Amino acid sequence: MAKTKQFKTESKKLLDLMINSIYTHKEIFLRELISNASDAIDKRHYLSLTNADLMDDYQIVIDLDEEARTITISDNGVGFTEDELINNLGVIARSGSKEFKDGLDNDDLEIIGQFGVGFYSAFMVSKKVTVLTKSVNSDQAYKWTSEGTSSYTISNAEKDEPGTTIILSVRDNNEELEDNYDEYLREYSIKNLVKKYSDYVRYPIKMDITKTDYPEDEKGKAIEYSETEVLNSMIPIWKKSKSDIKEEDLNEFYKHQFNDYTDPLKVIHSKVEGLTTYTSLLFIPKKPPVDLYSEKFEKGLQLYSKGVFIMDKNKQLIPDYFRFVRGLVDSSDLSLNISREMLQHDRQLKKIASHLEKKIKNELEKMQKNERELYNEFYTNYGVNLKYGIYEGYGVNKELLQDLIMFKTSKSDDFVTLKEYTKNIKEEQKYIYYASGKNKQSILSLPQMDLIKDKDYEVLLFTDDIDEFMVSILMKYNDLEFKNVAQGDLDLIDESEIEKFDELEKEKKSLLDLIKESLTDKVTDVKLSKRLKDSPVCLVSGEGLSMEMEKVLKNMPTNPDVKASKILEINPNHDLFKTLEKVNETNPDKVKEYAKILYSQALLIEGLPLENPVEFSNLMVKLMVDANKE
Ligand code: ADP
Secondary structure, eight states, X not given: OOEEEEOOHHHHHXXXXXXXXXXXTTTHHHHXXXXXXXXXXXXXXXXXXXXXXXXXXOOEEEEEETTTTEEEEEEOSOOOOHHHHHHHHSOSOTTOOHHHHTOOOHXXXXXXXXXOOGGGGGGGTEEEEEEEEEOTTOSOEEEEEEOSSSEEEEXXXXXXXXXXXXXXXXXXXXXXXXXXXXXXXXXXXXXXXXXXXXXXXXXXXXXXXXXXXXXXXXXTOOEEEEEEEEOOOOSOGGGSOGGGOOXXXXXXXXXXXXXXXXXXXXXXXXXXXXXXXXXXXXXXXXXXXXXXXXXXXOOOEEEEETTEEEEEEEGGGSXXXXXXXXXXXXXXXXXXXXXXXXXXHHHHHHHHXXXXXXXXXXXXXXXXXXXXXXXXXXXXXXXXXXXXHHHGGGGTTHHHHTTTOEEOBSSOXXXXXXXXXXXXXXXXXXXEXXXXXXXXXXXXXXXXXXXXXXXXXXXXXXXXXXXXHHHHHHOEETTEEEEETTBSOOOOSOHHHHHHHHHHHHXXXXXXXXHHHHTTTTOSXXXXXXXXXXXXXXXXXXXXXOHHXXXXXXXXXXXXXXXXXXXXXXOTTSHHHHHHHHHHHHOHHHHHHHHHHHHHHHHHHHTOOOSOHHHHHHHHHHHHHHHTOO
């Protein structure tokens, strides 16, 4: 006799949600049922190890009946006893997880889609579900049926072998809701779903596939026949031992799995066992995707649980500064079961993420040390991303990333690490010097480089917008401060020279003041320069924002109103200075005009726009005319 029973409350709530919401991931029902079947076979296998009744034809079989509108999924796993049917299929969320009690909203549905709802997902596509099962521990078979409303029935049934057969009576199409359930009755859809979600399930998933043959003697007449195929490839490449995998296979897998045309630049394959057990297979693509630096870019790794696909881009697994890494993580510690606390997943994922972060860093460091050419290629493509990593979050990651970044320098056309730079530093050198500009040539010709070049100090070339911002966070490397050649005091001359210098500055104060006066609002100060040698003048910035930073910020879409404070430095040893002194004796007004010209020229050298181009060219013309008056 059939007994009718009520579902437990939480189950009803979830059922309602799944059935009545316009849920976009209906197709995961197959993954869920196959994964249950595979677990049931696992259990039977473990039991058989102790009972010595070893079996070797474990399988999951799918049958489609388009006319009867049924999908049947059979396994030869442990099966259910009657109690198990009641306890396992009559109640969902047995561990009483809070999520269900607190009620679910749409975001939770997303989570369900990712982590699975197990057996109940069958109701997303079925108007009725029948479970025919026989436990390895019982001689009696049972039939469980439900229409997914509030009750189910259980009755005795006939079944020869242990295992479970689940028959889904597929819903009718609902055109209004644009639900196409017929889709699930097609061989190719099922085939695709198995490939997509269950390809690496350890047991063969078999289905009869309709084939067409054109025998020669029948003169082109097609004969349809059916052949059983195994739909899944069963062994995930990342589960194979490293020595068994050829590089080619990994490259092929990468291209297929992540839709790339070229082999990856680097493969990082690791298996971790211990408190957290997982396998990860990571790839650094040869070329970054075009949108890597755009807001649209979605980072993340694929997540599998025991070979079963859970989600495509898990963001948690990869930090922003390694966002270019593609790949997957397969962990047996993650369960598809929503009924386990989500928090637990979270903690596991966090642990895995922190392992992966270190792993990637170590691999990159190894590559930098042992495969410099390859690292250079990597760095050319992704270096800016690492620099952003240092800048972001006020430098919490600087320790992790500072040895991965590199620069070309005034002395080297190859990239140099900070470690290498500091190793080659001159004994008396007190700072790590850097200079910003478009390219090496333009930086080397900067007037601010005069004395530094003379001292033969190496200067890091900053050519990316992010560089100065990054260094403002980095501040030091190995206790050596970074110093912008166009900002502050460069500490290039010794004490006795400084004294002489200060005296000279006092002596020339009236001239400097005059120049400063003519450049009010433009510069905060006018000084004699301690960094120039051959050039007559230059602009440097005071504390805080540099001129380079001003340029970068001004180019941003928000166009913020920022200004670096500017100081005009004059070379006291240059003929120009003598000229200024001479002119000042007879015609101080002229000095004012010259000051404006010099300032404009300094702006041009810095790549900053002239504030008043017309005034500048008028002054230049006047200068030429005056010079040739006599
Ligand atoms: P879970 O996420 O725990 O798999 P389900 O709702 O999918 O949740 O299934 C509930 C329980 O029913 C499972 O934990 C398992 O014990 C049992 N079960 C489900 N499918 C099968 C099956 N094909 N064979 C045997 N037992 C099964």
